[in-house]
Amino acid sequence: MYTSFDKVKSAIDNGTTVVDVVSHYLKQIEAKKHIHAFLEVFEAEAIQKAQEIDAKIKNNTAGKLAGMVIGIKDNLAYKNHKVSAASKILEGFESIYTATAVERLIQEDAIIIGRLNCDEFAMGSSNENSAFGNVLNPIQEDKVPGGSSGGSAAALAAGLCTASIGSDTGGSIRQPASFTGLIGFKPTYGTISRYGLLAYASSFDQIGPFTNTIKDAALITAVMAGKDEYDGTAIQEDINEFPIEKIEKGSLKVGYISDCLESKGLNPEIKTKLEQTIQVLKKEGHTVEPVSFPYLDAMVPTYYVLTTAEASSNLSRYTGVHFGRLADNVKGVEETYKKSRSEGFGEEVKKRIMLGTFVLSHGYYDAYYTKGQKVRRIIQNKTNELLSEYDVLLLPTTPDTAFKIGGVKDAIQMYLQDIFTVQANLAGNPAISLPMGTHSNGLPFGLQLIGKHQKESELLSISAYLMDLKQ
Amino acid sequence: MELSKEIRDKYQAVIGLEVHAQMLTQSKAYSSDANLYGAAPNTLVSPITLGHPGTLPKMNKATIDYAIKMGIACNCDITENQYFARKNYFYPDLPKGYQITQDTTPICTGGMVNIKTVDGQTKQIGLTRIHMEEDAGKSIHDIDPFNTLVDLNRAGVPLIEIVSEPEIADSTEAYNYVTAVRKLVRYLDICDGNMEEGSMRCDANISVMLKGSKEFGSKVEVKNMNSIRNVKNAIEFEITRQIIEVEKGNDIPSETRNYDAIKGNTTAMRSKEAANDYRFFPEPDLQPIRVTQEHIDKLKKVMPPLPEFLFEKYTQTLKLSDYDANNIIDTKEIALYFETMVAHTKNYKGAANWLMGEIKSYLNEHAVKINEFPISGKQMAALVNLIDTGKISNSIASQKVFPVMLVNVDKLPDEIAAENNWILDANEDSLAGFIVEIINENPDEIERFRAGDKKLMGLFMGQLMKKSKGKADPKSAGQLLSKMILK
Numbered sequence: 001m002y003t004s005f006d007k008v009k010s011a012i013d014n015g016t017t018v019v020d021v022v023s024h025y026l027k028q029i030e031a032k033k034h035i036h037a038f039l040e041v042f043e044a045e046a047i048q049k050a051q052e053i054d055a056k057i058k059n060n061t062a063g064k065l066a067g068m069v070i071g072i073k074d075n076l077a078y079k080n081h082k083v084s085a086a087s088k089i090l091e092g093f094e095s096i097y098t099a100t101a102v103e104r105l106i107q108e109d110a111i112i113i114g115r116l117n118c119d120e121f122a123m124g125s126s127n128e129n130s131a132f133g134n135v136l137n138p139i140q141e142d143k144v145p146g147g148s149s150g151g152s153a154a155a156l157a158a159g160l161c162t163a164s165i166g167s168d169t170g171g172s173i174r175q176p177a178s179f180t181g182l183i184g185f186k187p188t189y190g191t192i193s194r195y196g197l198l199a200y201a202s203s204f205d206q207i208g209p210f211t212n213t214i215k216d217a218a219l220i221t222a223v224m225a226g227k228d229e230y231d232g233t234a235i236q237e238d239i240n241e242f243p244i245e246k247i248e249k250g251s252l253k254v255g256y257i258s259d260c261l262e263s264k265g266l267n268p269e270i271k272t273k274l275e276q277t278i279q280v281l282k283k284e285g286h287t288v289e290p291v292s293f294p295y296l297d298a299m300v301p302t303y304y305v306l307t308t309a310e311a312s313s314n315l316s317r318y319t320g321v322h323f324g325r326l327a328d329n330v331k332g333v334e335e336t337y338k339k340s341r342s343e344g345f346g347e348e349v350k351k352r353i354m355l356g357t358f359v360l361s362h363g364y365y366d367a368y369y370t371k372g373q374k375v376r377r378i379i380q381n382k383t384n385e386l387l388s389e390y391d392v393l394l395l396p397t398t399p400d401t402a403f404k405i406g407g408v409k410d411a412i413q414m415y416l417q418d419i420f421t422v423q424a425n426l427a428g429n430p431a432i433s434l435p436m437g438t439h440s441n442g443l444p445f446g447l448q449l450i451g452k453h454q455k456e457s458e459l460l461s462i463s464a465y466l467m468d469l470k471q
Numbered sequence: 472m473e474l475s476k477e478i479r480d481k482y483q484a485v486i487g488l489e490v491h492a493q494m495l496t497q498s499k500a501y502s503s504d505a506n507l508y509g510a511a512p513n514t515l516v517s518p519i520t521l522g523h524p525g526t527l528p529k530m531n532k533a534t535i536d537y538a539i540k541m542g543i544a545c546n547c548d549i550t551e552n553q554y555f556a557r558k559n560y561f562y563p564d565l566p567k568g569y570q571i572t573q574d575t576t577p578i579c580t581g582g583m584v585n586i587k588t589v590d591g592q593t594k595q596i597g598l599t600r601i602h603m604e605e606d607a608g609k610s611i612h613d614i615d616p617f618n619t620l621v622d623l624n625r626a627g628v629p630l631i632e633i634v635s636e637p638e639i640a641d642s643t644e645a646y647n648y649v650t651a652v653r654k655l656v657r658y659l660d661i662c663d664g665n666m667e668e669g670s671m672r673c674d675a676n677i678s679v680m681l682k683g684s685k686e687f688g689s690k691v692e693v694k695n696m697n698s699i700r701n702v703k704n705a706i707e708f709e710i711t712r713q714i715i716e717v718e719k720g721n722d723i724p725s726e727t728r729n730y731d732a733i734k735g736n737t738t739a740m741r742s743k744e745a746a747n748d749y750r751f752f753p754e755p756d757l758q759p760i761r762v763t764q765e766h767i768d769k770l771k772k773v774m775p776p777l778p779e780f781l782f783e784k785y786t787q788t789l790k791l792s793d794y795d796a797n798n799i800i801d802t803k804e805i806a807l808y809f810e811t812m813v814a815h816t817k818n819y820k821g822a823a824n825w826l827m828g829e830i831k832s833y834l835n836e837h838a839v840k841i842n843e844f845p846i847s848g849k850q851m852a853a854l855v856n857l858i859d860t861g862k863i864s865n866s867i868a869s870q871k872v873f874p875v876m877l878v879n880v881d882k883l884p885d886e887i888a889a890e891n892n893w894i895l896d897a898n899e900d901s902l903a904g905f906i907v908e909i910i911n912e913n914p915d916e917i918e919r920f921r922a923g924d925k926k927l928m929g930l931f932m933g934q935l936m937k938k939s940k941g942k943a944d945p946k947s948a949g950q951l952l953s954k955m956i957l958k
Contacts, residue, residue: 077525090524097518099525196525202755231527232758310755313559316568317522333619337561360559360750369752 002162004213008067012057018050018067018111025069025113029160035136037145037155039074040082041114049111056109063109065223070105071155071164074115075122076207077196078102085198086130087120089344090324099196100231101165101207101224108223113161117151120346121315122172122200124148125417126408129348134405139180139443143402146176146417149210153180156210163211163220167197169204170303171397171421174433174448178397181435181444182210183463185217188454189428190235192221193228199314201307202233204425214464217432218242221456235454242457247465250285254278255390258290260420265399270445273437274396277447280469291386291393293423298375300415303422304352305359305372312356318344351411376426383427384453392462393450396420397433401443424450430459436470474711478718483682484710486645486675487599487637488702490652491630492662493606493670494537500605500629501528501571501757508668512622520627522566527756534629535760537661538578538603539770541631544655544777545598547582549767555603555754560747563621564608572604572632574751578762584635584655585779586647596648597636606630631661637676642706649673649699654778658803666698673702678723679713688713689725693737696730705730709737781806789819798827804841811848812855821855829869833877845880854884861944862895863888895944902948905938906955917956928953 001024002008008021029041046069056062072078075085077095084090098106106112119129127135127150135150137143138158145154149166153176156164166173168186177184185208192207199205209220218241226239256278261271281288320326320340327339345353359368386393397420408414424431430453433446449466451459499506502519519526542549556574579601588594608626612619633652639645653671656662664671673696678688693709696702708730713723728737776784778800785796800806805826812822830844830851837843854876858868862885875887888894909931910917920927931952935943 075525077523083524085524093524095525096523097526194525195527198524199756230529232530233527233756309752313557313569313750313752316559316561317524317566319561319568321563322521322566323523333561333563357750360752362748362750365750365752 001159002069003159004211005065005068005162005216005219006213008069008162012067018053018057019047021067022046022050022069022111022113025159025161028158029114029155032138032158032160035138035141035154035158036133037116037135037151037158037160038071038114039084039086039117039132039151042081042112046111046113053109053111063107064219065105065108065110067162068110068220069113069162070110070220071114071116071152071161072102072112073118073122073149073152073164073166075118075167075198075200076102076115076165077198078112078115081115083115083198084132085121086118086132087318087345087349088131088325089318089320089340091131093324095196097196100193100228102196104224105165105220110220110223116149116155116164116166118166119148119150119172120349121198121311122148122167122169122205123311123348123352125171125175125414126403126405127151127154127176128405129346131346136405137180137402137443140402142404143443144179144405144407146179146398146402148172148176149184150176152210153177153182153184156180156182156212163209163216165207165209165220165224167200167205167207168421168425169200169206169307170425171418173208173210174397174421174424174431174446175417177210177433177435178446178448179402179443181438181446182212182433183214183217183435184208184210184397184433184446185221185460186424186431187221187225187456188235188430189425190231190233191239191430191454191456192224193226193231193234195228195230195234199310201310202314203310204303204307206425214244214460214467217463218244218456218460225456242460244464245457245461247461252281252286252288252392252462253390254281254286254288254392254394255291255386256288256394257293259293259296260395261290263296263399263419265416265419266396267400267439267445269439270396270398270400270437273445274394274447277394277436277466281466284469288394289390291390293382293386295375295379295382296419299379299422299426300419302372302375302379303418303426304355304415305368306376306426308352308356309359309369309372310356312353312360315345315349315353320344379423380427383423383429383450387429387450387452391452392459395448395450397446397448401439401441401445420448429453430456432459432463434463434467436466474714478714479711481681482679482710482714482717483684484641484706485637485678485680485687486639486641486706488635488639488645488648489674489676490633490635490649491606491672491674492541492633492652492656492664494534494629494631494661495663496531496533496537496629498531499627500531500534500603501627503529504627506628507624508670510624512620512624515624516626520566520623522568528571528754530757531629534603535578535762536770537629537659538601538631539762539767540659540661540774541633541656542579542582542601543767543771543774544659545579545582545584545601545633547579547598547601549762550576550578550580551763552576552759552761553578554759555757556751557754558604559750562607562610563619564610564623564626566608566623566626570605570607571754571757573602577602578631578760584648584651586644586651588647589641589643594644596638596644599634599636601631601633604630604632637678642703642710645675645706646699646703649702651778653699654801654803658775658777660775669697672697673699675702675706675709677706677709677713679710679717688717689723691723691725692727693730694727694740697732701730701732704732704735705737708735712737776806776810778803778806781810785819789813791819791823795820795823795827799823802841808841808844808848812852815849815852816855816859818855818859821859822852825851825855829873845878846876847880850876850880850884857884857888861946863893864895864945867893867895867941893942895942902935902939902943902951903955905935905943906952908938909934909952910956920956931956
């Protein structure tokens with residue numbers, strides 16, 4: 001019903017209240033409880049906030065997002081609310097401050113309706129790594145919604161909110177968007193402050209939205225974006241909006257990465273859709289050319305070496321000593337650490353901490369971390385070189401459609417879910433997954449565009465154009 | 472432990488010092504929490520200091536400038552492109568599980584600190600590096616009998632670590648080195664240098680070897696020396712201990728030792744083999760820093776005068792003795808006061824005498840610092856000048872004018888002298904009258920004086936001072952006395 005902000009606004013213009021809108025979503029959340037998208041619903045609070053915003057609308061003092069109901073991934077800090085990164089180690093922990101991105105949404109009168117399930121500490125591609133249970137894909141409930149922002153994807157796909165917020169370290173927004181038929185946008189690294197985002201890999205993490213329209217993606221991202229004194233790695237300018245420009249026929253230069261198109265694991269129907277899209281664009285007079293990106297095999301290993309290194313350090317603060325879950329019956333500081341961390345972290349998180357600790361350790365640092373940094377630089381340079389010639393790069397988001405819950409057992413197989421998405425995180429570029437097709441198996445899938453550094457407007461404009469062409 | 476001089480002389484010690492200095496910035500290194508000593512526990516703790524989930528460090532740029540100033544003062548090379556690194560280890564007073572520090576790109580490299588050796592020679596102690604980092608919180612083990620308590624007020628306080636080359640030869644040089652470093656940070660106003668409160672701390676790396684040997688002994692790190700005196704004592708103890716061990720034919724294990732100031736000894740804390748692998752890597756939450764030459768030049772322009780510069784100036788230009796110069800530069804505030812004085816008088820020696828004499832006595836008696844001394848340097852210079860003109864004597868100045876100035880701080884010394892009728896009467900006519908009286912009243916003594924008993928001069932001067940009510944200028948009065956008696 002309220003699948004976009006425009007639909008919510010037109011309902012409000014026709015006499016619906018924000019309280020009605022929130023009540024609608026709350027009813028849907030209750031009805032879809034079994035998909036387990038939410039870890040917590042801020043029910044009473046959302047209704048109260050809706051009443052305040054209804055009053056503001058009457059007085060014409062409402063913010064840009066009045067009427068927008070948003071769910072946030074459970075790795076975003078929200079003052080006096082629990083935040084757990086879907087980990088037992090933070091079970092019961094309440095944040096004492098609010099993430100910049102969340103604060104900015106609230107400032108514009110968005111209603112935060114609850115916190116959304118995800119893979120523990122955003123590590124995973126299926127949402128099966130949540131300590132509080134997995135999430136079902138609302139399109140086909142025996143399938144995974146993707147990950148790590150699986151709850152965010154499932155909630156929006158099931159119509160439980162107007163938009164949702166996720167985070168993307170190696171594809172954690174785009175892959176689940178692809179699996180659930182949504183738009184999933186990862187802005188340029190640093191566009192949105194990371195202050196208040198529970199870190200997985202600091203030099204990769206980026207917050208972004210799940211939406212049903214490009215307009216909503218542009219609006220929500222712009223509200224969250226811009227400089228923040230609390231994040232020195234964020235962009236240094238204020239951002240007010242990302243205007244969507246009209247794309248003229250024959251004006252685009254699109255490069256499609258032939259190595260992706262030819263990659264073995266790519267589902268033939270996705271390949272076909274990609275080829276069709278290329279043809280449609282050509283027919284519209286645009287320049288569409290194959291480009292070579294010969295580092296596909298290096299992508300996932302590089303990503304895992306560097307992200308696990310950062311993660312092993314980022315997750316050192318979870319000891320149970322200062323906050324979070326403390327193991328019972330422990331003596332002495334060392335046992336406290338060992339037991340709290342062993343009991344508190346799940347298997348995937350422990351595996352990545354171990355891996356990261358290893359790649360940073362004395363004697364291995366150069367072979368792994370330093371080398372990883374060098375390869376990352378090469379991937380960055382090559383990506384930017386291609387984008388100096390093309391407006392965007394076109395590639396699949398995922399090799400396949402959503403898989404069965406429990407269907408991927410092999411870790412490497414699971415990690416290869418990210419093969420097309422990690423490039424944008426390694427390079428820092430903005431990237432978006434657009435719901436471009438439905439497979440004969442009934443599941444949606446996305447195509448991905450990678451844009452130029454800090455050119456979100458351009459990328460979003462081309463995305464809107466491509467979505468229109470599809471129809 | 473006793474060591475014969477003979478055995479001691481067979482060995483030489485190799486000492487390198489690591490000095491940690493807490494920066495006197497208003498706020499912490501990576502948060503806006505106040506950087507204060509002595510606040511109630513865990514009151515200067517924002518989510519950033521607590522290392523709460525999702526927080527990021529927020530660079531305090533003042534720290535960078537403080538570190539650069541120290542680098543300039545020590546003639547270091549300032550690194551143009553630097554980044555921070557994480558040093559990973561688990562400890563309850565380190566809430567993030569890592570310390571933000573600098574690893575491969577310290578802000579300063581090279582440079583030196585000049586010290587005096589045991590025999591008074593000047594020696595340059597090279598610096599390896601100066602880097603920026605954050606302090607940890609404090610683990611308190613002695614309040615609660617069952618638990619260790621943690622105070623995170625200190626967590627995130629900016630530090631610089633000044634690492635010397637292993638060029639320090641004995642405990643006296645170490646003492647002089649730490650004193651010199653402390654003097655520098657105080658002159659630069661970047662650290663209060665208070666070792667008792669821990670705002671300056673020193674670790675020592677010590678080894679011994681036979682004199683002339685090319686092979687270094689294994690290195691022992693000594694920690695927990697909370698005064699410069701303790702640095703000296705700990706090093707002295709450790710050198711002796713190591714020599715005795717070597718003499719016994721024992722190996723010195725490479726380890727960290729704790730200095731116990733009460734027992735005056737060092738004891739093993741942990742072995743270096745069991746040391747942490749700190750897994751340093753570039754801190755991804757902070758942007759790299761670029762320091763431009765322009766910025767360095769800008770800081771150079773606002774550098775305060777440093778002790779070595781002032782020593783040169785006082786001994787070479789103002790012609791003071793080394794002793795006086797050293798006394799003055801010993802404390803920055805005293806030196807600054809002296810700078811004000813000499814800006815207003817040309818009698819540098821006189822200014823130095825007053826500063827190290829009456830003023831120092833006043834400070835000692837009242838247990839106050841020079842910035843609490845009531846009279847300005849300019850006023851004190853005026854007093855020195857007044858004496859130089861011969862209008863008042865030194866004794867009138869110190870016994871009469873100075874006490875009035877202390878309570879009447881705005882009044883000029885010549886006004887005080889004039890109002891109280893203390894201006895010296897150097898008029899020969901009035902003095903001559905008194906001298907005639909003295910000659911008439913002391914015929915016997917006059918005879919003896921004329922016969923060569925010059926000691927009697929004191930007696931006559933005393934009488935003359937009495938008759939003139941102290942206003943006679945002793946110098947000219949003395950000359951007139953002997954002239955009139957002997958004529």
